[in-house]
Amino acid sequence: MTKDELQQLVEKISLEAFQQPFVHQASFNRRLKSTGGRYHLTNHNLDFNPLIYERYGMDELVKVIKHELCHYHLHLAGRGYQHKDREFKELLQQTGGSRYSPPLANATIHHYCCRNCGKKIQRRRKIDTERYVCGGCHGQLLFVKTVKPSF
Numbered sequence: 124m125t126k127d128e129l130q131q132l133v134e135k136i137s138l139e140a141f142q143q144p145f146v147h148q149a150s151f152n153r154r155l156k157s158t159g160g161r162y163h164l165t166n167h168n169l170d171f172n173p174l175i176y177e178r179y180g181m182d183e184l185v186k187v188i189k190h191e192l193c194h195y196h197l198h199l200a201g202r203g204y205q206h207k208d209r210e211f212k213e214l215l216q217q218t219g220g221s222r223y224s225p226p227l228a229n230a231t232i233h234h235y236c237c238r239n240c241g242k243k244i245q246r247r248r249k250i251d252t253e254r255y256v257c258g259g260c261h262g263q264l265l266f267v268k269t270v271k272p273s274f
């Protein structure tokens with residue numbers, strides 16, 4: 124899918140599901156990593172993770188677009204546009220937007236455990252085990268494995 128096709132799709136969904144035009148820019152952004160989309164409060168543009176379409180297809184992309192358009196239209200109207208706001212939850216349900224983005228392939232997780240108490244720790248980023256200690260007992264951490272979700 125090209126950027127122009129994405130732009131047209133967002134404009135179409137905006138009119139059909141929200142009865143209001145989308146008058147800013149929609150683009151694909153590969154740096155989004157584990158998120159499906161992002162609404163920029165400052166310039167009102169929308170970014171979408173191309174992996175949503177590549178891995179889950181059109182239906183899932185439409186749901187993620189609706190989610191981001193909920194942020195967009197509510198924010199521009201000066202209403203509750205954050206995940207915790209009732210207006211956001213209601214509009215999301217009304218339009219059929221997704222609540223959560225499906226798991227995306229580049230969400231690699233590093234697993235560690237505490238040498239002392241055995242507590243398991245999972246992080247998106249690598250931990251420096253020489254410097255970082257267990258939050259529970261201050262014991263030393265041991266690297267266990269790195270898991271890259273496969274599709």
Ligand SMILES: [Zn+2]
Binds near residue numbers: 190191194206
């Ligand atoms: Zn959101």
Ligand SMILES: [Zn+2]
Binds near residue numbers: 238239242262
């Ligand atoms: Zn510990």
